[in-house]
Amino acid sequence: MPKTITEQNLHLLVDALLREGKRVVGPKRAGTVTLYEPLRRGEELSLDELPRRSAKETFFPVCESILSYEKREGRMTVRDVDLSRLPESVLIAARSCDAAAPGILDAVFSWDYHDEFYLERRRRTVIIGLACTTADDACFCTAVGLSPAATQGSDLFLTPLAGGGYACAVVTEKGEALLTAHAGLFAEAESIEALPPAEPAAAPLDLKRIKAWLDANFEHPFWGSIAERCAGCGACAFLCPACHCFDISDEGSETKGERRKHWDACGFGKFTNHASGHNPRDVQPQRYRNRIMHKFKYYDDKFGLTLCTGCGRCIRACPVGIDIAAVLDEINSKP
Amino acid sequence: MTNTASSIEQSVLIAPAVYEAATATIRAEAARLLSEGSVAAVIGYVPGRRAGTAMPAVVTDAEAAQQLVFSPACVNNLTLFLTKAKKEVRKKGRLAIVAKGCDLKALAGLIGESQLKREEIVVIGVVCAGVYGAAADRRAPLSSASLARKCRECSVHVPEGVDLLAGTLPELPRLDPLEAAELARLEAMTPAERWAFWKEQFSRCVRCLACRQVCPFCYCEQCLCDRNRPQAVESTPRPAGNTAWHIVRAMHLAGRCAGCAECERVCPMDIPLNLLNRKMAKELKALYGHEAGLEPKEKGPLAEYREDDDQSFIK
Numbered sequence: 001m002p003k004t005i006t007e008q009n010l011h012l013l014v015d016a017l018l019r020e021g022k023r024v025v026g027p028k029r030a031g032t033v034t035l036y037e038p039l040r041r042g043e044e045l046s047l048d049e050l051p052r053r054s055a056k057e058t059f060f061p062v063c064e065s066i067l068s069y070e071k072r073e074g075r076m077t078v079r080d081v082d083l084s085r086l087p088e089s090v091l092i093a094a095r096s097c098d099a100a101a102p103g104i105l106d107a108v109f110s111w112d113y114h115d116e117f118y119l120e121r122r123r124r125t126v127i128i129g130l131a132c133t134t135a136d137d138a139c140f141c142t143a144v145g146l147s148p149a150a151t152q153g154s155d156l157f158l159t160p161l162a163g164g165g166y167a168c169a170v171v172t173e174k175g176e177a178l179l180t181a182h183a184g185l186f187a188e189a190e191s192i193e194a195l196p197p198a199e200p201a202a203a204p205l206d207l208k209r210i211k212a213w214l215d216a217n218f219e220h221p222f223w224g225s226i227a228e229r230c231a232g233c234g235a236c237a238f239l240c241p242a243c244h245c246f247d248i249s250d251e252g253s254e255t256k257g258e259r260r261k262h263w264d265a266c267g268f269g270k271f272t273n274h275a276s277g278h279n280p281r282d283v284q285p286q287r288y289r290n291r292i293m294h295k296f297k298y299y300d301d302k303f304g305l306t307l308c309t310g311c312g313r314c315i316r317a318c319p320v321g322i323d324i325a326a327v328l329d330e331i332n333s334k335p
Numbered sequence: 336m337t338n339t340a341s342s343i344e345q346s347v348l349i350a351p352a353v354y355e356a357a358t359a360t361i362r363a364e365a366a367r368l369l370s371e372g373s374v375a376a377v378i379g380y381v382p383g384r385r386a387g388t389a390m391p392a393v394v395t396d397a398e399a400a401q402q403l404v405f406s407p408a409c410v411n412n413l414t415l416f417l418t419k420a421k422k423e424v425r426k427k428g429r430l431a432i433v434a435k436g437c438d439l440k441a442l443a444g445l446i447g448e449s450q451l452k453r454e455e456i457v458v459i460g461v462v463c464a465g466v467y468g469a470a471a472d473r474r475a476p477l478s479s480a481s482l483a484r485k486c487r488e489c490s491v492h493v494p495e496g497v498d499l500l501a502g503t504l505p506e507l508p509r510l511d512p513l514e515a516a517e518l519a520r521l522e523a524m525t526p527a528e529r530w531a532f533w534k535e536q537f538s539r540c541v542r543c544l545a546c547r548q549v550c551p552f553c554y555c556e557q558c559l560c561d562r563n564r565p566q567a568v569e570s571t572p573r574p575a576g577n578t579a580w581h582i583v584r585a586m587h588l589a590g591r592c593a594g595c596a597e598c599e600r601v602c603p604m605d606i607p608l609n610l611l612n613r614k615m616a617k618e619l620k621a622l623y624g625h626e627a628g629l630e631p632k633e634k635g636p637l638a639e640y641r642e643d644d645d646q647s648f649i650k
Contacts (some may be wrong), residue, residue: 031535031539031605032605033539033604055605062541062572063571120623137384138385211349228393228405228424229390229391231545231549233543233545233547233549233601234542234543234544235543235601235603236370237543238541238603239543239603247570247573249566249569249570251566251570251571260571262542262570262572263541263542263572265543283422284423285626317601317603319411319600319601321383321388321389321391322390323383323384323390325384326384
């Protein structure tokens with residue numbers, strides 16, 4: 001029989017997890033925006049809107065220290081980060097587009113180099129997904145093979161019910177364990193009436209066809225025409241659940257400081273700047289081309305995956321109105 | 336927190352017909368300029384795929400000029416495309432640009448700073464009753480409730496000193512100055528309260544640098560915040576670096592900022608950056624009687640020395 005949980009008990013679930021010492025990350029109001037942030041109590045959960053930034057930072061923080069150094073009496077001490085102290089975590093109420101992303105990112109973070117900072121957080125986190133019942137005209141998860149009710153990447157999955165509360169489906173063993181441990185907060189329903197999932201207007205894209213066009217058209221006037229307006233900021237990449245470029249900076253003084261890993265973006269003019277001064281992607285259209293190629297060709301070539309979950313954040317945030325769904329549509333319809 | 340325009344007074348509709356009239360003139364003039372060969376490209380706006388959106392476009396032929404629009408969704412300051420930051424656009428040749436009153440101030444600033452010459456460009460001034468604010472429902476016609484905050488205090492609805500003028504001004508509702516009120520609220524705070532306010536705001540900054548990238552005055556080839564040897568500003572998105580970055584930016588723009596508020600509009604984290612710009616503008620006016628306006632000035636007060644400058648701060 002399907003499991004259900006009331007809104008009230010969802011809050012109690014968060015409180016119970018916090019009492020166990022877990023870090024619980026969920027959508028929370030922060031000023032005028034909603035962000036996935038560590039919750040202090042269940043009541044902070046704010047499920048009305050898609051958070052402005054994706055949930056990727058649960059695993060891949062905006063900025064993290066990866067080592068620290070200190071010089072004392074002529075001796076330099078370098079300290080690694082003790083990853084065993086990372087908290088057990090629950091990412092709660094991640095929309096389908098956000099819940100699906102970490103599974104896609106696992107490939108690159110465990111490829112030739114194992115990024116233990118990311119992977120350790122992944123190992124220690126349970127994801128509770130949430131179906132969307134509304135979509136706007138920037139949403140295009142249905143175009144890239146997901147849907148507002150896709151359970152991909154979730155361990156448990158919540159679906160809002162017509163009479164309030166949520167149905168809770170078990171997707172993985174990790175999810176089952178969490179549900180069993182808190183079984184008292186869930187009820188069993190004979191039947192459920194789920195709210196209808198959102199219906200994004202975006203029609204499915206032929207991703208194979210798009211890839212075939214990208215394979216053959218590294219040089220094409222199209223890139224100039226769509227990306228001339230690109231301002232070269234990182235808003236699209238920073239809000240994206242799948243963009244994962246980072247830079248490493250040493251910051252501090254000569255006697256004390258940290259080595260930090262922090263988000264970077266291929267749209268930045270300096271991203272590919274060489275020490276010689278040469279920049280292989282020296283104009284913005286080439287940088288935008290890289291963004292599309294990386295998501296729909298290179299990642300597919302290497303891992304057989306698409307690096308986009310159709311959340312639409314880049315579309316909503318682009319200062320100059322670049323619309324990735326429209327770009328893909330245009331490529332999809334090219335001969 | 337009032338980062339978005341809220342409706343204090345009764346919401347008043349702003350006549351959509353004026354935008355249609357401006358659109359018709361822009362299309363006709365752009366097509367004429369392009370077909371007679373007096374410009375290589377027109378920088379204007381075209382509709383976006385989503386309802387109620389528009390985006391910048393660099394149009395190079397008369398046929399494509401028929402796609403140009405002017406609507407409340409034309410929020411961008413297009414002078415960005417005339418700066419060093421957009422070298423590939425400048426290379427096309429002589430350019431025409433659609434400019435709202437607020438954008439015109441940026442144009443004057445860029446000319447004053449020798450970033451471009453007035454005679455190199457054709458300015459299609461557009462009469463503007465206002466554009467959508469961040470939280471506006473763009474499927475509904477523009478109203479006083481959905482108006483961008485900067486438009487509520489606009490002083491240049493009809494641009495002056497332009498080559499061509501598109502549109503006529505409708506009667507506009509009287510609006511309360513929300514931005515000025517918010518600035519007054521901050522000024523009334525104790526330093527500790529103000530610090531707490533900005534600390535909270537900057538804590539959301541992810542250093543996407545959209546604020547820098549859309550600013551017509553951020554045309555430096557080498558930005559201070561990208562330097563790492565020596566590092567002037569921590570480049571990582573942490574409180575220290577974020578605060579330093581936004582203060583450096585505000586200082587750098589003092590007396591130069593045209594008030595287009597693009598930095599605030601594009602901030603994906605809703606940081607009210609234009610409040611910093613406004614505050615600096617206010618200080619510069621009080622200290623030096625200087626204001627960024629429609630007249631190109633060769634030097635702003637922070638870029639020149641005068642015998643009668645206030646020196647009381649030197650101790």
